Amino acid sequence: MEEKRKIKIGIFGIGRGSIFINFRNDPINFEIVALCDKDEPRMLQIKQRYGLDDSTKTYTDFDEFIKNPEIEAVLLHNYFHEHAPFAIKALKAGKHVMSDCAAIGTLGEGVQLCEAVEQTGKVYMFGENHGFQKAGLEFKRLYDEGEIGEIMYAEGEYNHPTTGKAPTSYRLSDGPFHWRAWLPSTYYCTHAMGPLMYVTGRKPVSVNARSICLEDFNAHTRDVGLISFRDCRCSANLITMDNGAVFRVFGTGCPGHSNSYRYHGTHGAMEMVHGPGYFGPGEIRVWHEPHHCKPGVPCERKYYPEWPAYNAQAQRWIAHHQGGDFWMAYFFAEAIRSGAPVPYDVYDGCAMSAVGICGWKSALQGGNEVHVPDYRDKADREKVKDDFEMPVLDENGKIKDGYTWIKNTIRDVTLEGQIEEAKRCYEFNKGYYVSNVRN
Numbered sequence: 447m448e449e450k451r452k453i454k455i456g457i458f459g460i461g462r463g464s465i466f467i468n469f470r471n472d473p474i475n476f477e478i479v480a481l482c483d484k485d486e487p488r489m490l491q492i493k494q495r496y497g498l499d500d501s502t503k504t505y506t507d508f509d510e511f512i513k514n515p516e517i518e519a520v521l522l523h524n525y526f527h528e529h530a531p532f533a534i535k536a537l538k539a540g541k542h543v544m545s546d547c548a549a550i551g552t553l554g555e556g557v558q559l560c561e562a563v564e565q566t567g568k569v570y571m572f573g574e575n576h577g578f579q580k581a582g583l584e585f586k587r588l589y590d591e592g593e594i595g596e597i598m599y600a601e602g603e604y605n606h607p608t609t610g611k612a613p614t615s616y617r618l619s620d621g622p623f624h625w626r627a628w629l630p631s632t633y634y635c636t637h638a639m640g641p642l643m644y645v646t647g648r649k650p651v652s653v654n655a656r657s658i659c660l661e662d663f664n665a666h667t668r669d670v671g672l673i674s675f676r677d678c679r680c681s682a683n684l685i686t687m688d689n690g691a692v693f694r695v696f697g698t699g700c701p702g703h704s705n706s707y708r709y710h711g712t713h714g715a716m717e718m719v720h721g722p723g724y725f726g727p728g729e730i731r732v733w734h735e736p737h738h739c740k741p742g743v744p745c746e747r748k749y750y751p752e753w754p755a756y757n758a759q760a761q762r763w764i765a766h767h768q769g770g771d772f773w774m775a776y777f778f779a780e781a782i783r784s785g786a787p788v789p790y791d792v793y794d795g796c797a798m799s800a801v802g803i804c805g806w807k808s809a810l811q812g813g814n815e816v817h818v819p820d821y822r823d824k825a826d827r828e829k830v831k832d833d834f835e836m837p838v839l840d841e842n843g844k845i846k847d848g849y850t851w852i853k854n855t856i857r858d859v860t861l862e863g864q865i866e867e868a869k870r871c872y873e874f875n876k877g878y879y880v881s882n883v884r885n
């Protein structure tokens with residue numbers, strides 16, 4: 447078979463971004479022509495470790511990086527809350543963009559990002575990977591075939607606690623003002639929300655969120671060194687979808703890692719079977735009421751799904767989010783090469799990120815219903831175009847230029863109080879952040 451054309455890639459942010467250097471072979475065929483990271487020693491170390499030669503250029507400044515005419519597409523793996531401004535610059539420089547895994551940090555940025563995609567006509571893919579595990583791709587196939595009818599209720603859980611002084615092979619923070627420590631509990635929602643949207647094709651309309659914050663929080667944090675300025679660490683969110691269905695999304699910082707999905711439709715249900723392991727055992731269960739059972743098919747079945755294609759290649763990268771990263775890169779490369787539709791476009795990406803942002807506005811109001819903007823709708827855009835409320839400060843602990851502050855806890859503390867706590871907690875956790883680090 448003829449080998450697929452190579453896609454010339456520039457990677458921005460080489461922590462998580464370094465994984466994507468792997469995908470240089472068929473059927474993805476990325477060619478890594480440039481890397482950009484302000485941490486130059488780490489970037490050069492990564493370049494060497496992956497055997498990249500001098501044809502891969504390195505940059506510490508994004509504006510210089512983006513001038514490289516060789517780059518056809520940019521993978522954004524920079525700080526979670528800062529993707530939109532860099533995506534817009536890259537699109538305007540004529541590059542295709544994949545953004546991992548927030549599209550926007552504020553509702554106003556969503557308007558600017560959608561306009562940039564519409565004006566430039568470049569491929570924009572929202573880089574969410576959790577729907578592309580074996581179970582996720584199988585749920586999509588089953589749903590498209592009508593196995594459970596129309597979705598009524600779904601659950602997505604991505605609960606990924608990080609506790610102080612626990613060993614890690616990955617640098618999780620580079621200072622007291624890093625986004626991982628400052629993000630409100632609803633924001634990191636796309637790993638829970640994305641698969642539900644991918645499988646069902648439904649769009650969010652509104653959210654009611656409750657942030658979980660124990661009254662005597664310090665009693666539970668003192669010994670384990672939790673990052674106390676992310677005190678209200680988990681949320682339970684109810685999202686109303688455009689067909690009236692309700693999705694429940696849970697995450698991300700309660701002790702007890704969990705990642706699972708469950709769907710109930712008008713004709714049956716399907717779920718990931720819970721069990722040991724970071725992602726669970728990988729088995730799925732599909733079941734129906736007796737009157738919805740099909741002749742010759744068991745009313746209830748459990749099985750381990752397989753990949754829909756590229757079995758050997760996808761399996762090779764199973765360690766990277768259960769193969770999800772392989773498929774994420776594959777779908778992006780195919781969209782550029784052949785114009786295939788992306789699994790999540792800019793409107794899906796903005797909607798998903800907006801669930802986290804609007805969820806936080808809801809949590810601050812005790813769970814009131816907050817509308818999630820539909821960025822396809824000009825009237826909705828008009829309502830949020832000036833909303834630049836941002837819960838993360840800049841690296842010096844100042845509110846970023848052009849943004850306003852939204853507090854990141856439901857506790858009654860001042861910004862100054864939170865900054866002090868952030869510094870203290872960073873010192874406490876420093877060893878955890880920087881020791882045992884792979885890159």
Ligand SMILES: NC(=O)c1ccc[n+]([C@@H]2O[C@H](COP(=O)([O-])OP(=O)(O)OC[C@H]3O[C@@H](n4cnc5c(N)ncnc54)[C@H](O)[C@@H]3O)[C@@H](O)[C@H]2O)c1
Binds near residue numbers: 482507527
């Ligand atoms: N999809 C997933 O499963 C998954 C897993 C982990 C992280 N992520 C996402 O990947 C992104 C990156 O996360 P991370 O874990 O690598 O940690 P991180 O956010 O600390 O790393 C970002 C990297 O970008 C660099 N950077 C940031 N701003 C820069 C700038 N202006 N100029 C030059 N370099 C800059 C930093 O030096 C750092 O190396 C985040 O959005 C995160 O949500 C996704």
